[in-house]
Amino acid sequence: MLETGVILDHTYEILEMIGRGGGGIVYKARHLRLNKLVAVKKVADNALGKLNVRGEADILKNLRHTYLPQVYDFLEVDGQIFTVMDYIPGHSLDYYLKRGTAFTVHQVVTWSRQLCEALSYLHRQRPPIIHRDIKPANVMITPEGNVCLIDFNISFGGAVENEVLAVSNGYSPPEQVLSFSQGYAAPAQEDAVVDEQSDIYSLGATIYHMATGVKPDKDWRKTPPVSAYRDRVPEALLRIIGKAMAPKPSDRYRNAEEMLADLKRMEGREGKLRYIRTMRCVSISVGLILTAVFLSVTVLGWKKMKEEQLEQMSKAAVQESSAALADTDADEETAFDEAEVKRVESLLDDARDYVSQGKFAEAEACCQELLQEKAAGQLSVYLEVADVYRAMNQYSAARQILYLALEKGFSDYRIAGTMAIAVCEEQEQLPVENRSYEEVQTWYNQAAAQFKASGEKDSQLMAVLEDIMTQLYDGGWLSRQP
Known part of the structure; x- marks a missing residue:
């Protein structure tokens, strides 16, 4: 050393x-x-x-x-x-995956396409350059938010005990290194067969980890099938991963160009999808600071948050209606409140579905209709609508919704916390030299103070914000306050 x-x-x-x-x-x-x-x-x-x-x-x-x-x-x-x-600055894909990072569909497909392009280029060399050790640790995320496939240099021959060696096919003796790169090496390597399709398997396993958050098992037979993740990963992407990771090389893509073609078709068809629904709690933006700025209250999942928020909305709506309609028959009042809550729930579901389909105009129409509903007087509705706008990358509109909630008199750490994340996301759209995160600090400070005053013990939102601030501090974008 x-x-x-x-x-x-x-x-x-x-x-x-x-x-x-x-x-x-x-x-x-x-x-x-x-x-x-x-x-x-x-x-x-x-x-x-x-x-x-x-x-x-x-x-x-x-x-x-x-x-x-x-x-x-x-x-x-x-x-x-x-x-x-x-020298590639930043962190490897492995760094983020080990920290429970969740990625958007757009990120997974974009990075997969970029890796396929690099792999195709290497394989087209004469003789072909076989990477042989594709895995998250060898995928760097650059400051511009792209990938860089590293460690692709030397070819080896001869058996070496259980060591993972990056090789370039054709510039070494015919014997090949027999080894696994913990979870990502193709099973074909057990027979010392290392070719383009071995790289394709390892790339598929890397995409599998990115998309599902689950690391492939060292024993490929124990890795959960991609079909187990239909609730969180688009079907088209699952098919691509499944074909790339086929145990038999003859069942895989014949070359990187074939896999790239499928990824491009998916990108064109589903590139506007914003989120992979996952149980993990940290998300990542692809800007210079590479921090978790696509996270918000929705990190708990639309369904889980909906249940919690609708329960709060229902209780608040009942109380509000009771005061305003004291002379109204109790049964009619309850029926009205329940109908109102169901109406809001339906509109929210429609908005989210439209976002997932890339139909942003329809999603925005649902949001505008939501704000006209009686239940729009509840904080949870403002937070939900803001998150829908954020999912469409309309950060300015999301902030306007949050400001509207403040104008209505709401004072809650969730407003300031979501605002901090929206500001961070908005900055990520700017050129690096124009980015500023001081406003994120301001909203975070307000959220932290309000959370402390609320007496609540745990908050997923605040946990995410703490992670965001830590990365802003560590990245040199902000100075820690005493």
Whole structure:
């Protein structure tokens, strides 16, 4: 292991270790002459003697693709081999998945398409470059919100005990490394058959994890079938994942282009879907701070929140009607309130369904009708309508609804908390240099104070906000307040 401060080849100063795996150790380094950050990977010792360094360098240094890091150099120093490539800032997909992050359908499909494009490019090289170790830890999320597929460099031959080695097919002996990359390696590798379809399986397993939040089992036979997630993942995406992860290579996509074509068709048909309904509680935005800004009260799920909010709405409506209609027959009053609640429930369901279908004009019409209903005087309705607008990426409209609730005299931490998230989402739509999160801090402070005063012990919304603020602080966008 290299010490901090070591200078390789009189050019690269080692700053820190940023990753370790079967394929080697990765360091963050600085190119001294260019004052540029790079990633330096020390190839695993058991691969030494098996490399055509000049041939690998010529191939990899000529690769140019949006979703792959640029490889700059191969070094041989004191009998050790190092690869020098782009340093990709941010975190890996694995980082977010381990923290329970939930992704929108749009994110999953977009990133899957980008990975397929990178894979197709590698496989089209002559000879094909087989990644062999596609997994969330090797997928970086860039500051621009795109993916970068890393660790695709060397091919190996010969049996190496249970080590995960990134390989480039064709630039190593014919023997292949037999190993699993915990949950993501294709079963075909057990027979030392490593080709394009092995990469496709591993990509499918990575998408499976992204879409479902469930990590594939190391034993592929124990991984729950994709059909188990029909309640939270679109059918078209389930079919793509299922085909990519078929146990038999002959049942998988023949190549990355076929898989990419299906993803593009789905993107065109369902690209406006906003949410995968999941039990997980943290969501992520794809901007520079890569934080959980698509979360709100709806994180508990439309159905669960609906039950809670409609119960509160029903009780409040009954009390309000009792005061205003003191002389009205009790049975008629109750029937009216129940009908009102059902009417609101129906409109909310319609609005959400329209959003899921990409019919935003119809969803907005439902929202406007909701605000005209008698039950619109309840806070829960304002919060629900605001969330519908947020699901359509209409953050300004969502904030207007929340301001309307404030004008009606409501004072509740859920308003300020949802406002903080909406502001954060709104900022994510701006160019990086124009983003500002001070208003998020203001609304968070108000929400925190109101939550404390409410006497409530637990709040999913506040837990999400705490996570958002932590990432804003850690990302340097805001300073922690005393």
